[in-house]
Amino acid sequence: MKTTFITMSVLAATLFFTTVTLAADAVWTDNFEAAKIKATKEGKDLLLHFTGSDWCPWCVKLHKEVFSQETFKREAPKHFVLVDIDFPRRKEQSEKVKKQNRGLEKRYRVEGFPTIILTDASGRPYARTGYQEGGPDNFLKHLQELSTLKTKRDALFEKAENAKGVEQAKLFDQALNWLKSNGINSLNEYTDIIDKIIAYDTDNAAGLKANYAVQKVQYESSDRLSDIMSNLDHNLLEEYDKAIKKLEMLIETSKPVPEIVQTIYLKMAELYQEGKKDDAAWLKNLEKAADVAPHTDIGKRILELLEEIEHNSLLVE
Incomplete structure (x- = not known):
């Protein structure tokens, strides 16, 4: 008791x-x-x-x-x-x-x-x-x-809904740009509006369809990349193999945005070096990252790193 x-x-x-x-x-x-x-x-x-x-x-x-x-x-x-x-x-x-x-x-x-x-x-x-x-x-x-x-x-959205055709795409574009001007930098919560712009600018007459198609890939690929990396169990070697395969698949759907593909190759290089201890694969993915978007700041830094690695290798030989 x-x-x-x-x-x-x-x-x-x-x-x-x-x-x-x-x-x-x-x-x-x-x-x-x-x-x-x-x-x-x-x-x-x-x-x-x-x-x-x-x-x-x-x-x-x-x-x-x-x-x-x-x-x-x-x-x-x-x-x-x-x-x-x-x-x-x-x-x-x-x-x-x-x-x-x-x-x-x-x-x-x-x-x-x-x-x-x-x-x-x-x-x-x-x-x-x-x-x-x-x-x-x-x-x-x-x-x-x-x-x-x-x-x-x-x-703004209501005005766009009441328009027709390419004019509707233009008004939705104005609405999204207005959101950006007020601090909503990422439009990943507005992919349905992006889909409407792509659909209503059927022949890319306003130059919006191509632009937003790339943006959509960028949002989706960035989110998927973040999910893959955040769910990686660094204590299990087999998890690195699974993550690498997922990243390889993501590259295929991310090709319209070279900058995203570059980031994916960098993440693959990181996985090969950190988990697989495979320096050859690490170097190969660094080279791919540089080749896919050499014009970016990251691409330029990778090229400098690769030149340094090659120089040091020659000194050793």
């Missing part, structure tokens, strides 16, 4: 502290898919907060000055479902959350913290920002201003 009482007491205490923690962070969730469902149900947008909560100075500053303030916690959830996408160095996270966050970081092309991305309920981004001075009131005003960008985006 005593043991049962102690166990129940510990359980009660655990539940109490869990409840307190959840209550303190009730305005935030770390579940992206659940957040989308909630946003759709409540007619709200998503505020994605990419942060390094326990090591990034500007992230800590933003949390202290804005996100921890009662004004923000009261007002922001009226318009947004708040999603915390954290990359801590000390705080524990489940593997599920870590995997989700890595995927979202890649998906939204996040390159630094803190990054705030506003999306519609489906996850399509329309605005990007970061730390702002002025506390919660100024930040809320800033969010309100950014929210108008979605209205503008939707109006």
